[in-house]
Amino acid sequence: MAVPRHSHTRGKVGRSRMHKYIKNVQLNVCPKCKKPILSHTVCLNCGHYKGTEVINVLGKLTKKDKKAREKEIKDVEKSDTK
C-alpha cells in the first residue's frame, strides 16, 4: 500500500475543502402565485412556467383541495392588481 511521504499542510487541506462546502440555494419568486421556486423550473404550486400553464395542478386534486387552491391563487392575483 502506498504511504504518503509528506503530511498535507493546513493550507493545502483548507484549499481542498474550500470546494466542499454546501452553497445556499438561490430561490426566485413565482410571478403568478408569489411562492418561492427554483430558477428554470416549473412552479409546482400553480403549474406555470414563463407565463404559460405547463402542468394542470388542479386536475389530480380532490374537490375540497381544488377549491382551496383556486381560492389561494385568486387571492394572490387580486392582491397583485391592487
Ligand SMILES: [Zn+2]
Ligand atoms: Zn406559481
